Amino acid sequence: MIWVPATLFAGALQAWRTAVQRRVSKGMSVNAAGLVRYLYGLPFAVAIAGTYQWVIAPLPHFPSIGSHFLLFCAAGGIAQIIATNLLLMAFEERNFVVGTAYSKTEAVQSALLSVVLLGDRLAPLVWLGIASGVAGVMILSTGGKRMGPRELFRAIGQRCAIYGIASGLFFALTTIGIRRATMEIGTDDHIRAGVLTLAATVLIQTVLQGGYLVWRERDQVALVFANWRVAGQVGLMSSLGSACWFTAFASAPVALVRIVGQVEIAFTMAFAHFYLGERMARSEGVGLILVAIGVVLALAGAL
Known part of the structure; x- marks a missing residue:
């Protein structure tokens, strides 16, 4: 059950990283902001892997690596880059609330893909938990605005909704x-x-x-290195959080990890409420309750 604490830590670290990244991404393009995460996270990622491999839990021999390892790493990494860009494209649309809400269907899409592509089998309680969690996160993504299921369904043909769904898919x-x-x-x-x-x-x-930035957006390269102190914090939080996510993905079905990982939004809300002093709308309280119910149901179904 190492995936449970790993997922909870990942959610907390990702919320923290997102808050810090807002400070460093101002004035940057989408691709430059993405490069900050990867470039400054790379030294920490290598250090974490090396420390665990040769210091914390050393082995006499390096573990065997399958022939498709780099292919799947590249597929996952490229999918994340595309997903992030699609989400930002949804933000740029007039009704960015709809785009954000539909991007939160990721947990459902992860569950369906894991069943089809990985052969995972999920208990009925897990599916109920996924439904509850996704509903809660979609409510939270509206930011307290009055937007019911009917409005969201009507907006499904809008570009912001299409970008959001595509982002969730990737x-x-x-x-x-x-x-x-x-x-x-x-x-x-x-x-x-x-x-x-x-x-x-x-x-x-x-x-x-990095190659794309040098090729197409060379003027953004200097901005990536300009605020290296704060960017280093982003890299550290990103690598620590991703280490937890990847550990969880290695040890449990992705659907379970994603639904429990939705506690990230609870950490984000808590940060906004207690640290930034933002007020919480009643609908946001309902959304948090649904997320909590979803996590409990998913965990119960996994036992």
Whole structure:
């Protein structure tokens, strides 16, 4: 059950990283902001993998790596880049609330893809938990605005909704790719599989995103290095959070990890309420309750 604490830590670290990244991403393009995460996260990702592999839990021999390991790392990494860009495109549309809400269907899409592509079998309680959690997160994503199921359904043909659904799909594909990559490592140690996959994936993302930036947005390169102190914090939080996510993906069905991982939004709300002093709308309280119910049901179904 290492995936449960790993997922909870991942949610908390990701909420923290998101808050810090807002400070460093101002004035940057979408691709430059993405490169900050990967470039500054790469040294930490390599250090985490190396420390675990050779210091914390040393092995006499390096674990065997399957022939498709790098392929699945690349697939997961590229899917994450595409998903992030699609989500930002949804934000740029007039009704960004709809785009955000539909991007939260990621948990459902992850569950369906894991059943089809990985052969996972989920208990009925897990499916109920997924439904409750997704409903709660969609309510929270409206930011307290009055937007019921009818309004969301009517908006399904809008570009913001299409971008949101597509973003959720590629985030789901990210989890499938990472899960499959960890299965290519010949070890029963889920932490080892997770951190080794993390280092390889972030390296691929850095090369791809960095190469694109130099090729198409060379003026943004200087901005990536301008605020390196804060960017370093983003890289550290991103790598620690991803190490937890990847460990969880290596040890449990991705659907369970994603539904429990929705506690991230609860951490984000708590940060906004207690640290930034933002008020919480009544509908947001309902959304948090649904997320909590979803997590409980998913855990009960997993036992």
